[in-house]
Amino acid sequence: MRYLVTGGAGFVGSHVVLALLDAGHDVVVLDNLSTGYRKAVPAGVTFHKVDLLDYAATSAVVGQGAWDGVLHFAALSLVGDSMRDPFYYLRQNYLTALNLVQICVEHSVKKIVFSSTAALFGGPERLGPIPETAPVQPGSPYGESKFMIERVLNWADAIYGLRSACLRYFNAAGADPQGRAGEDHRPETHLIPLTVDAALGRRSALKLFGTDYPTRDGSCIRDYIHVTDLADAHVRALGQIDHRSVTYNIGNGQGYSNLEVLQSVERVSGRKVPWEAAPRREGDPAFLVADSTALKNDTGWAPRFGSIDSIVETALLWRKKNPNGYEV
Ligand SMILES: NC(=O)c1ccc[n+]([C@@H]2O[C@H](COP(=O)([O-])OP(=O)(O)OC[C@H]3O[C@@H](n4cnc5c(N)ncnc54)[C@H](O)[C@@H]3O)[C@@H](O)[C@H]2O)c1
Known part of the structure; x- marks a missing residue:
């Protein structure tokens, strides 16, 4: 099989490229390298440096x-940036996807898998795992942009028969267990790489935002899905959309509190993590955990890296081997 991956030089995309290659497929990557890295694309994979806002250049690749x-x-995908500059975010996410979907229809592409997000469930606090049927209430222009794209895909299916899988990820984390790829966001905002860096002495004390939530230890609870498990879900989702479109929430179903993540990094690294309590951040819910029953029932998918220690182990390994990320 031959697949085109947009954003394949980024964190999640590069791990999905590896999963597709491991399954024996041919892969082509299109990326503008705004937040991704040329080095994250494996040797031998055809790479096009193209911005999806450039309709003609994107169409030339898809063609x-x-x-x-x-x-x-x-x-x-930075929620805070999207609050500061909503129109820029909507243009970058919504218009690029609109271009891509129209181009896919024009070139008779039959299937598309889309990175959606748990951020479209922002808003009221939820105490239980979130299924696909939970009300969509984006708490930011970022989450809204993803929901707008889901709606575009809905109409592309209804009118043109373009089948899609909208995969609503919770928090992607970890790194390729073979050390071939890892996480290198700049700025980094995700808890696990920040905590790993604090343990390695590469940053000052970690700030834990909110220690008075109604949770078991007072810190927020989140669902961390190993990026390799997430990649596996993409490969399986492709097999589901020959004749229908699907929407799946993807998480490992286990919530870990911020303090439990910190303790895991201490356990796995054998080092203390310096940290300090900071006030809650506006809009941060106490509990965000996925109900991925639909994905499991349809595809037989199950996380291989369910425990927080196994996620942290791969993140730590990659960071130790690549202290400066992709920029050596
Ligand atoms: N990382 C997470 O925890 C998480 C959670 C939920 C959803 N998502 C979604 O998953 C996707 C991947 O996230 P990530 O963490 O790998 O992000 P990332 O920033 O590492 O990767 C995004 C890639 O897209 C490329 N890109 C951005 N705008 C582009 C454009 N206009 N034209 C061409 N290429 C462009 C970037 O250069 C980068 O390589 C995103 O759509 C994100 O919203 C991520």
Whole structure:
């Protein structure tokens, strides 16, 4: 099979590229390298440096032959930035996806897998795992942009028969267990790489935002899904959309509190993590955990890296081997 991956030079995209290659498929990557790295694309994979806002250039790539599917990861994904500059975010995420979907229809692409997000469930606090049927209430222009794209895909299916899988990720984390890829966001905002860096003495004390939530230890609870398990879910989702479109929440179903993540990093690294309590951040819910029953029932998917220690182990290994990330 031959797949086009947008955003394949980024964190999640590069791990999905590896999963597709491991499964014996051909992969082509399209990325503007705004937050991704050329080095994250494995040798031998055809790479096009193209911005999805450039309709003609994107169309030229999609027009290069027959695809068994397109996987769309390219986006900006910082919730706080989207609150400060909403129109920029909506343009970068929504218009780029609108271009891509129209181009896919024009070139008779039949399947597309889309990186959606748990951020579209922002808003009221939830105490139980979140199923796909939970009300969508984006808490930011970022979450809204992802929901707008889900709606575009809905109409592309209804009118043109373009089948899609909208995969709503919770917190992607960890790194390729073979050390071939890892996480290198700049700025880094995700808890696990920040905690790993604090343990390695690469940053000052970690700030824990909110220690008075109604949770078991007062800190927020989140669902961390290992990026390799997430990649596996993409490969399986591709097999589901020959004749229908699907929407799946993807998480490992186990919530870990911020303090439990910190303790895991201390356990796995054997080092103390310096940290300090900081006030809650506006809009941060106490509890965000996925109910991935639909994905499991349809595809037989199950996380291989369910425990927080196994996620942290791969993140730590990659950071130790690549202290400066992809920029050596
Ligand atoms: N990382 C997470 O925990 C998480 C959670 C939920 C959803 N997501 C979604 O998953 C996707 C991947 O996230 P990530 O963490 O790998 O992000 P990332 O920033 O590492 O990767 C995004 C990639 O898209 C590329 N890109 C951005 N805008 C582009 C454009 N206009 N044209 C071409 N390429 C462009 C970037 O250069 C980068 O390589 C995003 O759509 C994100 O919203 C991520």
